[in-house]
Amino acid sequence: MTFETFLFVLAGGLVLGALYALMATGLAVVWTTLGIFNFAHGAFITFGAYLAWQVSQTEAGNAGYFAGAAAAVAGLFITGVIFHLALVRPFERKPNVVLLSVITTLAGATILENAIDLVWGPRSKQLAPMVPGDATFFGVTTSKNQILMIVLVLIILAAVGAFLRYSATGRAMRAVAQNREAAELMGLDVPKLYAGAFGLSAAIAGLAGLFVGSIHFMTPSMGTDPLMKALLVVIFGGVARFTSPIYAAFVVGLVEAFSTYYVGLYWTPAVLFGLMIVVLIVKPEGLFGKYERSV
């Protein structure tokens, strides 16, 4: 393996890592606030990509990339709130809400995927890159699109992190996550904060969909694999801090890139899940600490 190949694989791994970080962070926002896993997160990614495509790249709408991103964020926020009200809220006071919401969100994901299939058809589509052309660093050529994507992902993650850390609403979301009853007694509007966290998570998924759609093909089932990887990242890295799934995402992305090169494409998922099992045996709370949110 030459140094150039190494850098090439490394760049690929970083791109994957950035994507996974965005997906996993969205998933972690719901997991740490509501205490449930949202299996519709993958379908949210798909829906975001299709919404952006509809607004920015078709005959009917070619309002440009920015409008596409805005449509994905706004549309997915609303979708997230609706999903929460219809699929999670009715079971909120049940003791087995975690299990119930696995099934209901899975059902929601299937319905949303099929709806996308009905509306836009199964033919694969692609979002044009945000910026055309390639750039060369140290003899490695990557598309400018991917570099811009990594930068944007980091900016988005920093913004979400700052929102949770410093804004009053973010602080309230963290408080509700840790002690719902104390938050209620202090006059916080818990149902609204739950719906907001779900909407925020879905909006992040919508942006992730926009990026996935610009480097892979879009199909109605394009969200399945990212959901798998996001789950892997969240369990693998833990959610002790806002940053833990982000680190874990880059680890998973790099492992995936190198494993694809050395072990082969078909065995890469096995490598990743095998690695996750080993990590969980040694460190059950995840690589970066406990299943409890601090920031």
Added chain:
Amino acid sequence: MSTVPLLELQHLSGGYEPVQIFRDVDLVIAHGTSTGLFGPNGHGKTTLLRTVSGVIDPWSGNILFEGKQLNRPGERGRRRSRNLNYDVFTRRRMNPKNVARAGLIHVAQGNLLYRELTVRETLGIAPIAARGRGEPGDLTEKALRLFPRLSERMNQKVRFLSGGERQMLSVACGLIAAPRLLILDEPTLGLSPKLRRELADAIQAIKADGVPLIIVDQDVDFLKSLIETLYLFDHGRISGRIERADMPSHEEIMRMLFGEVHS
């Protein structure tokens, strides 16, 4: 205005489905007076207060705060089957958010607060209940003067605080919420005598500031110094009402509740 009591409970019953904990509680708290609740452990004092602040739904009866009804009137909807999800069909009969925002603040028993938030962040959440009621200014300064220990701990996470400090933080949060009526459920539970005195002094200061209290405690002598009326609570009912003038000592109360055996 003066004829409308601050808080009035009419025939209030409640509990944790399907177990009834307290029944037919009638209680009137006049403006500007503080009330004590005294009774053995496990007889429903905390459940009653949790119902008043809306954490759990009342089964029947009314909760009136400054003349405004806090719960939806009427009997609770009965669950006729264990197999149906009644949460979907029955609306909550109370909303703790509205209770807190009306100014009825409940500092829960053994409140664990938010483990991973810092003291500063926790105090930052507290004024939310006071907003929108046009309460004057920020009371955080005042609360910190009352509990100087907390200002040394501003950047620590709540889970690193001692039990006493956490209790102080709970009471401080209650104070910052600008209560019209402050419920303190066993604020001195499990504290050392020294911390107990410190907290008792702070509660005295809160009362001296004109905040009416409902306070639950096992120490009658501590209650005596704070309240005008004492309600005895026994087996889910109010079994007696004593004015401050003829408030007995700890031993006498024990006799009243348990008979001669325990004296």
